[in-house]
Amino acid sequence: MTRPAPIQPTRLGSYELIRPIARGGMADVYLARRVGPGRFERHVAVKVLTRARAADPDACAMFLDEARLVALLNHHNIAAVLEVDVVDGNHYLAMEYVHGTDLRAMVGAAQRAGKVLAFDTALSIVAAAAAGLDHAHRRAGPDGRPLRLVHRDVSLSNIMVGHDGGVKVVDFGIATTTIASVHTSPGMVRGKASYMSPEQCVGEPVDHRSDVFALGIVLHELTTGARCFHGQTDFDRMLAVVHGDYIAPSELVASYPADLEQVIRTALASDPEQRFASAAALIEALERVALAHGWSLGPGAIQRAMQGLFGDVLEPWAAVADDAPVTEPHTMVALPQIVEPTRPERRLARGTRADFDDELDERTLGRGPVRRPTRPRLAA
Numbered sequence: 001m002t003r004p005a006p007i008q009p010t011r012l013g014s015y016e017l018i019r020p021i022a023r024g025g026m027a028d029v030y031l032a033r034r035v036g037p038g039r040f041e042r043h044v045a046v047k048v049l050t051r052a053r054a055a056d057p058d059a060c061a062m063f064l065d066e067a068r069l070v071a072l073l074n075h076h077n078i079a080a081v082l083e084v085d086v087v088d089g090n091h092y093l094a095m096e097y098v099h100g101t102d103l104r105a106m107v108g109a110a111q112r113a114g115k116v117l118a119f120d121t122a123l124s125i126v127a128a129a130a131a132g133l134d135h136a137h138r139r140a141g142p143d144g145r146p147l148r149l150v151h152r153d154v155s156l157s158n159i160m161v162g163h164d165g166g167v168k169v170v171d172f173g174i175a176t177t178t179i180a181s182v183h184t185s186p187g188m189v190r191g192k193a194s195y196m197s198p199e200q201c202v203g204e205p206v207d208h209r210s211d212v213f214a215l216g217i218v219l220h221e222l223t224t225g226a227r228c229f230h231g232q233t234d235f236d237r238m239l240a241v242v243h244g245d246y247i248a249p250s251e252l253v254a255s256y257p258a259d260l261e262q263v264i265r266t267a268l269a270s271d272p273e274q275r276f277a278s279a280a281a282l283i284e285a286l287e288r289v290a291l292a293h294g295w296s297l298g299p300g301a302i303q304r305a306m307q308g309l310f311g312d313v314l315e316p317w318a319a320v321a322d323d324a325p326v327t328e329p330h331t332m333v334a335l336p337q338i339v340e341p342t343r344p345e346r347r348l349a350r351g352t353r354a355d356f357d358d359e360l361d362e363r364t365l366g367r368g369p370v371r372r373p374t375r376p377r378l379a380a
Helices: 057-071 103-112 119-138 210-226 232-244 258-267 279-294 297-311
Strands: 015-022 025-038 042-049 081-087 090-096 101-102 159-162 168-169 189-191 365-367
Touching: 015 042, 042 057, 057 081, 057 090, 090 297, 101 258, 103 159, 103 210, 103 297, 119 159, 119 210, 119 279, 119 297, 159 297, 189 232, 210 258, 210 279
Parallel strands: none
Antiparallel strands: 015 025, 025 042, 042 090, 081 090, 101 159, 159 168, 189 365
């Protein structure tokens, strides 16, 4: 991984950029601080559109759409946008900073320690993320009309976990909503191949249940330590999603709770009508499972897990950064339509590290839809 060089100057608007946090094809993210009168100081995350993307009108519009959208959301499980501006050609937005890590890094740390997240930790994280998404799904715009928001990019890398046990959903950059000014072109789809819903893969209209599907994938991966949908290429992974080709948790983990597996099976139903009707319904199901097993859900379980994995952590502005995480660039690719299903080449044991390290966080892509498999009709 290479470390993104801070833009020049290191001061952007009213913010001083301290160090890079993450780098992507669309934007880079920096830890920054704002200093005011009376020794006032606040640390934030500043997301800066890359120079290349800043020359693309659609990219600029999507960037501003994200800022406008998140500004309408107000929930403790969604990272808030504090300011958006353009300074000397640099498009940026200042966001609430989460002193912690994303789920991808958390799972990686657990695997390096030879562990898998405890069930109470995993369910607490997914329930918190679902609460933030449920708020977003139900939100209305200033005119009172529903936003009909769908995140479309729910994944391990877009769920942040704080050392205090807090959970924040981030990156609404490709969310679909009634207030968006840029829409996906016909015949193209956007999303991470391993986390898209079947309807998202085939280019059909999506609603909030697409995000429920992605949460089901996250829950599967957190509780098994293995990829849910995988393959050699993005297209193989999309095919696996469309065909519902994943390994049941009970085949990966001995004594996996049957009721929790049923929650995952419902969330991952290929037909949206068979999934949980809302993110809130998913939360209720998780709470029933936790109650049945005597698990206590909440930030305490998450905080204990973060302490166990990372120990005592310096304040972010005191830490010395090595290499900032890098995500794959946002591209638009039209792929051929193929209907043949594929099976995973191998079954991975709980905690298999290689399944997460190599290609888990493929960045948001655009591609041609996959064709749904046709099934013979049964005679009446």
